Structure formats: structure tokens, C-alpha cells
Amino acid sequence: MYDRILVATDGSDNAQRASRQALDLARKYGAELHAVYVIETRTGYDNAIVDPDTVRQNLREDGEQALGDIETEGPPDVSVVTSIREGIPYEELLAYVEDREIDLVVVGAKGRSAFKTILLGSTTEELLRAGQVPVLVVDSTGG
Template identity: 55%
Template sequence: MYRTVLLATDGSDDALGAAERAVDLAARYDAKLWACYVIETRTAYDNAIVEPETVERALLEEGEGALAAVAERAATEGIPLGGAIRRGVPYEELLEHARQEGADVIVVGRQGRSSFRAVVLGSTTDALVRLSPVPVLVVGEPSSPAGN
């Protein structure tokens, strides 16, 4: 059913849950597993407060850490992992990576690291679900209703 699974990761709790599901799918279907972390390029930083190189280095380290966590989970199941760190608009980069690797399914966490950024920039998960030509498996606990 699945020959190539693409995991979108940002190191968040939901992304870690998505990693478990992606590893399980790859093991079950003897599929290739890719993990992709995207450094968001639409967010600007005040150069008077933080140097862009410092931000870039921190985001690259965060991406490497997120991919390392996925690699650790995949290794426990004996699943080889291809990893990529891309730069750009997350959903655009993920869809392009899925196309390049011939992904049959994209696995993504329901909510990433920053709900504020999701409101301002739009939800990566939402865009993937709406625009992906392949199925998108969304992993994570639903939010509790407002006021609860």
C-alpha cells in the first residue's frame, strides 16, 4: 500500500507521536521512510536584537535534533531513514519533498511548536490536508473545547 512515507517533523510533542506512526507504517509496509524539517523563512527577526546567523544556527540545530529523534525511533525498528532540512514555507517545502521522493503518504502532527505562528502564518497541517495529492495522516490529540 505504501512504498514511501514522508514524516513532517518540527520536534513538537505531536511530531514525536507522528514519528512513531510513520515508523510503524514504514515497518508494516516495508516502505522507505523520510523525515523532513523545514526552517520557516516567512518569519523576520529584528537584527538589533538577534543576529540572523544566530537564529539560523539555532533553527538548524533544532532541525538536526528533531531528525535525530526520528532516526533514533526508526533505528529501534531497523528502519533506514532519509532526512532533510529544507528552508522555505513549510507546507510548500513538504509537498515538494513528497513529490521528489514519490511519497505515498505524509504523516504530520496535528499542532506544531507554536500555535501563535499557526494563527499568523496559517497552519501547515491544514495546508497539507487541503493541498496534498497524497493522503495526509494527522497524529495528535484533539484540543479540548474552549472554556474546558
Template identity: 45%
Template structure:
């Protein structure tokens, strides 16, 4: 049913929960698991050393994706691809899914409502609305 599952992550609790679901699905369907961390360069406009910030965020992304790869391999999922990318998160996720023929995207959601959702937007919501493949959303706990 699923050959390639994409799970974008930012290291948050909802992303961790989504990873667990994606890991279970990858093991069940013997699917390739793709773990993607996107450095949001659109949020870095300003008068500071953006290069240093991007480098730090990329380093953080590499640590997170490496940790998730190890967890997947320990759980018996042998086909794991990881990537740290730069860009607008929802676009980078959609592009990655299209470029790698993902069958499913599994994403965490913070469950924001009201003014928070309006002001902050939702990467997950944008991916759900624009994706050509199914998107499974996984909510974080009440405190996230």
C-alpha cells in the same frame, strides 16, 4: 501499499505522535521513512542576526532528525532518510513529498480551533488541502 512515507517534525508532542504512527506504518509495509525538519525562514524577518538564529534552528533540526533516525533503526526500519530544509513549512513539505515521490505524509496537529487557528494558521491544514498524496493527521494530547 506504501513505499515512501514522509513525516515532517518540529519536535513537538503531536509531531512525536505522528512519528510513532509513521514508524509503525514503515515497519508494516517495509517502506522507506523520510523525516523532514523545516526551518521557517518566513518567520525570521526582523532586526536581529537571522543567520545565527537559522544556524541554531538547523542545529536543533539535525539533533531531532538524528534522534528519530536512531529510533527508527532501533525499531527495525532500515531505510531512513533525514533532511533539514529552510523555507515556508507547508511549501517545503509539499515540495519534499513531490520530489521524493512520497506515498503518504504523516503529520501531527495541535488541534487549534477558533481565533488561534485563524491567527496562527495551520501547516498541517495547508498540507492536507494542497497535497497530491494522502495525509494522515495525528493529534497531540489535550495539553499540547
């Protein structure tokens, strides 16, 4: 049913729950799991106060940690491919879906972003709107 599953992570609690769900699905279907962390390029801070290069490096380190956690948590029979991308999260994820012929995207209902909507995170909402691929949204209780 699924050959390639993408889990989008930002290291948040919801993303960690989504990662566990994605790992379970990958094991169940014998699918390759793609774990992607996107460094947000839209700035939500004052460039005169905070050095953008420092912020980008800190976010890259956060991404490496989040992706490393998924690799460590995954069972040995699940192939995990990791990627750190830069840009607008939903655009980068949709491009990855198309490039890698992803069959299913697993995301948390909300992430860490300061760009929030009332019911869902903006990235999750945009992925659902795109209708490019089925999207499994994991809520704060993990289901």
C-alpha cells in the same frame, strides 16, 4: 500500499507522536521513511534585535536533534532518510512529496510555529488542502 512515507517534524510533542506513528507504518508496510525538518524562513522576530544567522543556526541544530531522534528511535529494519530544508514549511514539504514520490505524509495536528490556526497548525492545514497525497494527522493523544 506505501513505499515511501514522509514524516514532517519540528521536534514538538505532536511531531514526536507523529514520528512514532510513521515509524510503525514504515515497519508494517516495509516502506522507506523520509523525515523532514523545515527551517521557517518567514521571520517572526525583529531583525534589529535578533541576528537571523544565529536564529537559522539554532533552528538547524534543533532540526538535527529532531531528525537524529527519529533515526535513533527507528527499528533497524526501517530505512530512514533525513533532510533539513529551508523555506515555507508546507511549500517545502509539498515539493519534497513530489520530488521523492511520497505515498503518505504523517504530521502532528499542531507544531511549534507561531503561525497558528484554531483547529490545525497552518502547515498541516495547507498539506490537507493541497490534496497532493494522503495525509495522516496525529492528534495530541497520538491517534
